[in-house]
Structure formats: C-alpha cells, structure tokens
Amino acid sequence: MFNKLKQFKDLRQQAKTMQSVLEKESVTEERNGIKVVMNGNMEITELTITNEESATEIARLTKGVVNDAIKKVQRLMAKKMQEMGGIPGMN
Numbered sequence: 001m002f003n004k005l006k007q008f009k010d011l012r013q014q015a016k017t018m019q020s021v022l023e024k025e026s027v028t029e030e031r032n033g034i035k036v037v038m039n040g041n042m043e044i045t046e047l048t049i050t051n052e053e054s055a056t057e058i059a060r061l062t063k064g065v066v067n068d069a070i071k072k073v074q075r076l077m078a079k080k081m082q083e084m085g086g087i088p089g090m091n
Helices: 002-023 055-083
Strands: 026-031 035-037 044-049
Touching: 002 055, 026 044, 026 055, 035 055
Parallel strands: none
Antiparallel strands: 026 035, 035 044
C-alpha cells in the first residue's frame, strides 16, 4: 500500500514538473488577421485581432485559430512528455 502511495506521489511530482516545463513553451497560430499565442498549459497569453470583418465572422475565425493553437499545444505536450520519458506504466 505504501508503495502505491509513493508511486502516486512520484507521478504527481512528474506532472508538476511537466506543467512547469510546458508553461515556458508557447505556440502561435495566425490566420485572417487573428493571432493567438498559447502557452504549453493551453492558456491564451495573447490575442490580437486586426481583421475588420463583422463580429460574427471574427468569432467564427477566432474559434478556428484557437482550435488550431490547441492542437499545436497538444503535439508539443506529447513531444515534451516523450522527451521526459513518458508516463510510467503507459509505455
């Protein structure tokens, strides 16, 4: 039982380390006058809109750019996890 608790504590520490590493990474996605910068924890750190379309069109375009930025972050997360040895028991 104590072995399981130690494994859980180690896994939790690895997750915190991963979160710290990813926080320092960022991806940028830009299209049609909309730019999104997102850190590795999937937090938008910058949003710039220079498009002069209608609000409805800007909302539609923004959703696409944000979704593409999320996909980039997910790929970045997978790469970083692999570089750090992956998740124990999931290999």
